[in-house]
Amino acid sequence: xDYFDGYKKRINTFKEFNSLxxxxxxxxxxVNEDTEIAAQIVDDSDxxxxxxxxxxxxxxxxxxxxxxxNEKWINIVTDNMADIYSRGVLRRCNGSLKWVDPQGExxxxxxxxxxxxSTNFGVSEGRILSIGNERRTLLVSCDDDTRLFERxxxxxxxxxxxxxxxxxxxxxxxxxxxxxxxxxxxxxxDNLELEIADYVDHISDYKISIxxxxxxxxxxxxxxxxxxxxxxxxxxVPSPSMEFLVNDKEILNVDxxxxxxxxxxxxxxxxxxxxxxxxxIEINVTEEILHTYSCEIVGPEEMKVSRSQVYxxxxxxxxxxxxxxxxxxxxxxxxxxxxxLATLSIHDITANTCTLVAAxxxxxxxxxxxxxxxxxxxxxxxxxxxxx
Numbered sequence: 001x002d003y004f005d006g007y008k009k010r011i012n013t014f015k016e017f018n019s020l021x022x023x024x025x026x027x028x029x030x031v032n033e034d035t036e037i038a039a040q041i042v043d044d045s046d047x048x049x050x051x052x053x054x055x056x057x058x059x060x061x062x063x064x065x066x067x068x069x070n071e072k073w074i075n076i077v078t079d080n081m082a083d084i085y086s087r088g089v090l091r092r093c094n095g096s097l098k099w100v101d102p103q104g105e106x107x108x109x110x111x112x113x114x115x116x117x118s119t120n121f122g123v124s125e126g127r128i129l130s131i132g133n134e135r136r137t138l139l140v141s142c143d144d145d146t147r148l149f150e151r152x153x154x155x156x157x158x159x160x161x162x163x164x165x166x167x168x169x170x171x172x173x174x175x176x177x178x179x180x181x182x183x184x185x186x187x188x189x190d191n192l193e194l195e196i197a198d199y200v201d202h203i204s205d206y207k208i209s210i211x212x213x214x215x216x217x218x219x220x221x222x223x224x225x226x227x228x229x230x231x232x233x234x235x236x237v238p239s240p241s242m243e244f245l246v247n248d249k250e251i252l253n254v255d256x257x258x259x260x261x262x263x264x265x266x267x268x269x270x271x272x273x274x275x276x277x278x279x280x281i282e283i284n285v286t287e288e289i290l291h292t293y294s295c296e297i298v299g300p301e302e303m304k305v306s307r308s309q310v311y312x313x314x315x316x317x318x319x320x321x322x323x324x325x326x327x328x329x330x331x332x333x334x335x336x337x338x339x340x341l342a343t344l345s346i347h348d349i350t351a352n353t354c355t356l357v358a359a360x361x362x363x364x365x366x367x368x369x370x371x372x373x374x375x376x377x378x379x380x381x382x383x384x385x386x387x388x
Contacts, residue, residue, distance in 0.1 A: 029067040030058070031110075032141065041068065041090070049092040049112075060086040062174035063141030065093070065110050072110045076139060076175060095157045097140060098196045104204025104232060105275075106196065107145050111138040111157075114177060134182045136162065142169050142176040149176065154183055154190075154197035161185045161197055205233045208242075208272055208279040212319035213294030215282035218262060222289070224319045226258035226281070230274050234300040243273040251285055293317055293375035295324075297367060302383045305360050308345070313352040313369045315376060325372040328354040333364040333381065341365050341384050358384045 028039045040054045051073070053060070059080055066073040068090075077089035093110040101107050114137040136158075140146055147169060154163045162180035169176050185192070191199035211227035218224050230240040244254045251268035253261045260270065262285040271280045284290070299311035315324040328347055332339040341363045346355040356367065362384050370377040 026068060028053075031065040031067050031072065033064070039068075051090040053088045053090050054085060056085045058086065060088045062172060063143070064088075065141065066090060074110060074112050074139065074141070076112070076172065091139070097138070097155050097157065098194065099153070099155060100196060100199060100202035100204075101145065101148075104202060104206075106194075106203070109140045109143075109146060111140045113137070114139050135165070135179060137177060137179045139172075140176050140178060142174050146176050149178060155180070156185075156190060156192065156195040156197050161190060204275075206237070206275055206277045207231050208274055208277055209296065210272065210279055210281050211296045211314055211321070212281060212316050213292070213296075215284070216292040216294065216316075216319045217284040217286050217290040218260070218318055219289045220262050220265060220285055220287060222262065222318070224260040224283070226254075226260065226270070226272070226319070227314075227316075227321070228258055228272055234302055237274075240274050245271045245273065247271070252283060289318065291317055291375075292319075293371070293373075294319075295369060295371060295376040295378050297369055297378060297380040299380070301381065302385055303356065303358055304385055304387050305358050305362060306387070308355055308357045310353055310355050311367060311380070312354075315352075315371050324352070324376075325349045326352040326354075327370050327372070329368045330356070331366045331368065333366060335366055335368075335379070339365050342382075356382070362386055 026039050026041050027036060028041070029036050035058070037055055037058050041051050043051060053066070053075070060075055060078050062075060062078050064075040066075065072093040073090040074093055075088040076091050079087040081087070091112040093112050096108050096110050098106060098108045149164060149167055151165065151167070152163050154161060156162070161183040163183040164178055165181045166179040167176065171177060189200045190197050207230070209229050209231070211229070212224070226244070228242060230237040230242070242258070244256065244258050246252060246254050246268050248266065248268040250263060251266040252263055254270050258272070260283060265285055265287060267282060267284045269280050269282050271278055293316065295313055295315045297311055297313055299309060303309040313326040313328070314321055316322065326349055328344055330339060330342060330344050331337060332341075340359060341361055342356050342358045342365050344354055345357045348354070365382050365384065366379050367382055368377065368379040
């Protein structure tokens with residue numbers, strides 16, 4: 001007996017369902033729970049955008065998003081009948097709110113309009129509401145993310161920009177009632193294609209760096225700790241939750257902390273993932289140590305005009321950091337010609353640091369470093385940007 005047959009059998013045991021037994025069952029998905037269930041959905045009013053829903057063996061709650069007939073619906077009223085069945089009122093979703101959270105990640109929540117002319121077109125005391133200063137009141141699920149909404153926070157929907165003027169998280173359980181007032185589109189910050197306001201200032205720009213290099217060799221009896229850093233807009237991400245994957249588990253093993261243990265001779269690729277970005281390193285496991293050298297320049301990829309910035313170098317032999325002396329040089333973006341966009345003012349060859357001083361003109365420069373033995377070299381492209 002499948003789920004739907006069992007559901008039909010249980011329905012017949014409840015007199016409350018007698019009036020609904022003539023209605024066919026619908027397969028729906030509770031989007032926020034990622035759960036498919038059987039439900040009875042009938043018209044609840046003369047409004048085609050509103051339905052009544054009844055389910056067994058699942059507790060509906062306000063704010064649940066229902067995927068039914070290729071449309072999204074939000075449950076705005078719930079009546080749970082002593083763990084026997086749940087009834088609710090569904091409203092068709094009119095669209096979705098999208099925004100960038102404090103971590104730089106894009107969030108999305110479906111909404112329906114609240115039919116209330118006094119909030120949509122109200123006039124505050126001493127103020128005349130003019131055309132183009134329209135209001136909308138929306139119902140959205142109240143959760144950990146939407147509770148962080150603030151007054152004056154901006155969104156884009158209905159091809160227009162809006163800002164929050166009022167938030168009510170207590171009148172309806174698990175529902176946020178959010179009132180918006182029409183705002184001006186800011187083409188410098190808003191992403192109209194994605195319909196996300198203030199996108200440019202807040203979207204994340206995650207980058208992963210493996211200090212051990214792009215490829216290296218280790219002996220069969222040697223372990224290796226990957227030196228991985230994650231930045232967001234050139235700011236170090238503390239304790240990032242990374243995933244380490246290897247394409248050939250017979251060659252080597254990599255644990256959750258990035259420690260590599262060789263298993264047999266051969267070559268494998270280790271990939272490091274963080275959110276939507278990834279980077280890979282090739283590991284060659286040999287019988288004898290074949291020394292491979294690499295280095296990295298540690299420091300931001302951007303600096304402002306007329307400011308100084310300290311950069312440091314790290315040197316690796318077979319993926320393990322070792323002591324070496326550095327030589328820094330500076331060129332234009334073509335790697336060859338000299339530049340007037342910045343200068344090297346301080347260079348400590350033993351501490352492997354240098355200080356870069358930007359001039360008053362924007363553009364790009366290349367900072368180069370080489371080890372004393374000449375085995376390893378690298379460079380970093382640095383953008384000189386305006387102060388504001």
